[in-house]
Amino acid sequence: MTGTAIKTLPEPPDLPAPLPEPPVEELRLETVLGALSDPLRLRIVRKLLLESEDFDHSCGWFGLDRPKSSLTHHFRALREAGITRQRQYGLERRSHVRVADLDARFPGLLALVTAWTPPDDH
Incomplete structure (x- = not known):
């Protein structure tokens, strides 16, 4: 496994409240792995873990060529599994990984995610 560093940026002041998500004590490994x-x-x-430029990012930052409804589904699945935290900024939702929560519940999981090498076909 490589020593790829997870980028964590400080939480800015005056953030909107997060959208509904499971509390850290209710995060379940099978749900996280399923997502x-x-x-x-x-x-x-x-x-998000390796390339974040800001505290949180809108779906446009990812440069994904998918329909908006498909992206909405994927970002909701990540939030509902407890992997990401989303906040509403006007009409835009921004996401960041719940690094401290996931590290507390599942030590080493995020290191595995960052060590993963995506296939070239996507």
């Missing part, structure tokens, strides 16, 4: 079993969602989480 990460989709290659697109795994790519989203990996990009």
Whole structure:
């Protein structure tokens, strides 16, 4: 496994409240792994962990060529599994990975995500 560093940026002040998500003590490994079993969602989480430029990102930042309804589904699945936290900024939702929560519940999981090498066909 490589020593790829997870980028964590400080939380800015005055953030909107997060959208509904499971509390850290209710995060379940099978739910998290189920959400990460989709290659697109795994790519989203990996990009957030390794390439974040801001505290959180809108879906446009990812450069994914998918219909908006499909992206909405994938980002909701990540949030409902407890992997990401989403906040509403006007009409835009922004996401970031719940690094501290996931590390507390499942030590080493995010290191596996960052060590994963996406196939070249996507």
